[in-house]
Amino acid sequence: MISVVINTLNEEKNLARDVASVRGLADEIVVVDMESIDNTREVARKLGTKVFTHKKEKYVEAVRNFMISKASGEWILVLDPDEEISPKLAKILKGLPRGGRKDSSGVVVADYYRIPRKNIIFGKWIKHCRWWPDFQIRFFKKGYVSWNEVIHAVPMTQGKGLDLPEKEDLAIIHKNYSSLEEYLAKMNRYTSVQAEELLKNGYVFDWKDLIKKPFREFLGRYFAGQGYKDGVHGLALCFLQSFSELVLYLKIWQKQGFREQEIKRSEIKNEFGSLIKELRWWLRKELTWLKLPKWR
Structure with missing residues (x-):
């Protein structure tokens, strides 16, 4: 079972696109809302997601572990509300837990995966400036990844990790700063x-x-x-x-x-x-x- 977990704060305009991109991948979609004052929670419920509330924080790393705790799946994909995935990446991720690289005993080698992220800034994919491939640890077996509650912290991992190829169609699409x-x-x-x-x-x-x-x-x-x-x-x-x-x-x-x-x-x-x-x-x-x- 794969759970997709998404954090939100006043994201009523972005959430539907984010959720639509993971429909073919997720067995469960969990939205953790940080006290939005718009209609984010209502939109999330209409989209059929499981909705939880967390107090508002200054940055998302402080909420990551809470988000993971609400997921039922053995495997978890973490997304931000301004991110989405391509159909090809969804297909690749769906195959990894069930048919990923295995050792001689048939056990999946990787416990977590680093995924490249394509940052769209001011309307353009930024391919340099240290913004690509911008690998993110976002897909993992529950219990193998956790976050320090420090801004922009790299998550703590255990077990073995693998990188997906640095390809545009295998990247998380991050619609970053628009203005x-x-x-x-x-x-x-x-x-x-x-x-x-x-x-x-x-x-x-x-x-x-x-x-x-x-x-x-x-x-x-x-x-x-x-x-x-x-x-x-x-x-x-x-x-x-x-x-x-x-x-x-x-x-x-x-x-x-x-x-x-x-x-x-x-x-x-x-x-x-x-x-x-x-x-x-x-x-x-x-x-x-x-x-x-x-x-x-």
């Missing part, structure tokens, strides 16, 4: 939670992180992650994710009372000098056609 307003709203919420986590773990604000963290986030996504291959979408997204890092460390500075720190001119020169060298290295590595003036 700048949506991105900025989520960024504001996520960075507040991340700031609290860093402070809880003993982080003390250092002004240098206002320079290093955003700059290296951009380099890592635009050059190492080849974000430039995604055109304007890639450039914009890499800058936005760099900006998220800046906001995160500014929020920590705020939470620690906007304490002043001495900044020496020599330190500024060293910080920017080091980062400019990194930038030039990436420009030479990834954009070999670019003629660079000498930096002094």
